[in-house]
Amino acid sequence: MTQGHSIRLFLVDGTPNGLLTSEIMNWTGHVLTGPRSKLSELVQRPECGRTGIYFLVGPDPENSLRPLVYIGESDDVGTRLKQHNRPEDKGGKDFWEKVCLVTSKDQNLTKAHVKYLESLLIQSAGQIGRCKLINGTAHEYINLPESDRADMAFFMEQIRTVLPVLGLDFLRETSRPSRExxxxxxxxxxxxxxxxxxxxxxxxxxxxxxxxxxxxxxxxxxxxxxxxxxxxxxxxxxxxxxxxxxxxxxxxxxxxxxxxxxxxxxxxxxxxxxxxxxxxxxxxxxxxxxxxxxxxxxxxxxxxxxxxxxxxxx
Structure with a gap:
């Protein structure tokens, strides 16, 4: 039997459509998500000044079944999100309506870690096929020590566990029915x-x-x-x-x-x-x-x- 997980959710401003944080017991990761309309409040959070992974999510006007998703990484997620919030003709991205960022509570995620994570997540999202990626081809980052790669594999599995709870299904594995x-x-x-x-x-x-x-x-x-x-x-x-x-x-x-x-x-x-x-x-x-x-x-x-x-x- 699959073992259960305890996930803690916190409504930052007390409303279900506002900012939301999420944590899993015994995991150093910290998840913060919210609508684009709350970006001015989100970027003031201390998590946004850390190194982390972020996801921009929005509807695909050409495909009602799958959302558009951009997966990125940064040493300063807040600054990067401000850049993405600019009009598209000024280097921003117009499609997204929701943002989710993942950082570490102990702040031990390095630039090399998040680059490696970004590569894994882009590859995984592309293979699963529940979204249309804006990124294109994922770059391969293999210069991490073996122990760090194992840590990042575990970190990624926790991300894939918590995101569907927040309504973000694009990293959820597609189960295949048994033919026999x-x-x-x-x-x-x-x-x-x-x-x-x-x-x-x-x-x-x-x-x-x-x-x-x-x-x-x-x-x-x-x-x-x-x-x-x-x-x-x-x-x-x-x-x-x-x-x-x-x-x-x-x-x-x-x-x-x-x-x-x-x-x-x-x-x-x-x-x-x-x-x-x-x-x-x-x-x-x-x-x-x-x-x-x-x-x-x-x-x-x-x-x-x-x-x-x-x-x-x-």
């Missing part, structure tokens, strides 16, 4: 059964699985050749997947998933497969039992509740 039931080991989270969704009238058959809170549709699954539902709901998601090449034109008027695709819910997945709004809780059916997704989930909740009752002292 026996592939799951005792150390891994128990995966859901494989589900299928069929629309016989249009020759559509898709398979998927839920893992780590996301619903995946497998590569090779079929989807409706075009969106036929109302112009709302998941139409923009369907169109975006077509534009990104995740849904490619197949035979007989269908589209084909070119890769395993994650969705936020079974209903989002069902809508894209069906080309119209759909209730994923009843559309997806388990291959082994024939239960709908909703019935399977209810069965899991009931079993967990029964087990909890058995463990209660009499």
């Amino acid at each position: 039931p026996e592939a799951t080991t005792a150390a891994e989270p128990e995966a859901s059964p494989r589900f299928t969704l069929e629309v016989p009238r249009h020759g559509i058959r898709a398979t998927g699985q839920e893992i780590d809170g996301e619903f995946y549709v497998f590569k090779g699954s079929l989807a409706r050749g075009s969106w036929v539902g109302t112009e709302r709901g998941y139409q923009s998601l369907y169109n975006q997947l077509c534009e990104d090449g995740a849904l490619v034109v197949g035979s007989e008027g269908c589209r084909v998933f070119s890769e395993d695709q994650s969705f936020s819910s079974p209903s989002a997945a069902a809508a894209v497969v069906s080309g119209r709004s759909a209730n994923g809780r009843i559309s997806w059916k388990a291959e082994d039992s024939g239960l709908t997704y909703g019935d399977w989930q209810d069965q899991q909740v009931s079993a967990a509740a029964a087990q909890s009752e058995e463990m209660e002292p009499t």
Whole structure:
């Protein structure tokens, strides 16, 4: 089982949309985040005068699924953020709406450390593919001693743990569903059964699985050749997947998933497969039992509740 973490969050100005600090027990790192509208307050914080890593995050007007992200480093993060806040024609960056900076409470991060971290983070974000990087190609910094590289690898893992808690998902690993039931080991989270969704009238058959809170549709699954539902709901998601090449034109008027695709819910997945709004809780059916997704989930909740009752002292 994965070990739990204790993360401390502090609302600096007492509001959920203001400045926020975050720390993990027994980690020397310190995270400060906030909206661009609070930059004048953020740069006055002592953390901004330290050496650190920072992330600029904003929406991509050409892609609703993934944000734009810039990853940088500096000996004086506050000064660098002021530069990025200038108009674009004066060397600044216009796209970002949120900033997150990571420094060290013991101030032991050096310029070499953050350059190495920056390289690792850019490579990781690019491989994961949950965002569009503004940086381009990452530079490789390999002049750190072996012990420092190990320390930075641990530091990076803590960053990847805390950022999703702050709503920044671009460094979160994309879990892949197990294609075969026996592939799951005792150390891994128990995966859901494989589900299928069929629309016989249009020759559509898709398979998927839920893992780590996301619903995946497998590569090779079929989807409706075009969106036929109302112009709302998941139409923009369907169109975006077509534009990104995740849904490619197949035979007989269908589209084909070119890769395993994650969705936020079974209903989002069902809508894209069906080309119209759909209730994923009843559309997806388990291959082994024939239960709908909703019935399977209810069965899991009931079993967990029964087990909890058995463990209660009499």
